[in-house]
Amino acid sequence: MPLLDATLVTATMGAAVATSVAAGLVLDAPQAGTAGRNTLFLTGLMLCGRAVVGQQAVMIPVAWLILVVFLGFRPSGDPYAWTIVPEPVGALHAAAGAVLMLLTGTLVQLYTSRKMS
Template sequence: MPLIVTSGLAFALAQILPEAETVATRPVRNLDLALTIVTVVLAGTAGLVVGAISGSEEATATCRNLFFLTGFMLIARAVHPQAATLIPVSWVFIVIFLGYRDFNRPWPWAVTLHPAGFMPTFVLSLFVFACGLAAQARTRHSA
């Protein structure tokens, strides 16, 4: 689920018309931030609810993974807008192939492989998401 949400969000944020946004009377940048926050909070809450109802740790971990991958996508978008969708997908593939040091022991940097209740990765995910929001708020994009 996190990759679907991050890809859809990256697509929505990429749909800009620079001329219209420059002269807009509405705060487009603030609306983009609101879209990002509401999307991630709603999708993350859905993951937590499904995880609580089904007892699935993987469903619960989607909330943490969504915060991490969305923040990572927003940071990548600030650096290179065309990379916004590619970066989270690449991260998942890198973690799949290189994320374990031993059987069932993920590296510390492989955030998405850790158990859902592992607090350091949740705090890191919130930090990455906050950095992504800061990058989104400070970056001006052109088409």
């Protein structure tokens, strides 16, 4: 069951990134790619939280977004590097952070996945 869950997460996130990149190309809006990157990051964050708080982990990405809105920007309006979500399209550290968070969340899920009884 844990491998099936990890496969489902991977396939779903792959589809989300592919869709956001395709939408960016079709609509000539490169910012659409950030939707896929942010989906990877927030999903990984939620999967990590699920191991600790269970079903309530669905609210962790919402809490992250609220935290970023209130504490994630310098006085000049530039986002801090740790925020990931408001970073510009070409921010390599944001892309790497999103992929790393998803990988971490998937690995955590492999070890804390629901068990068949």
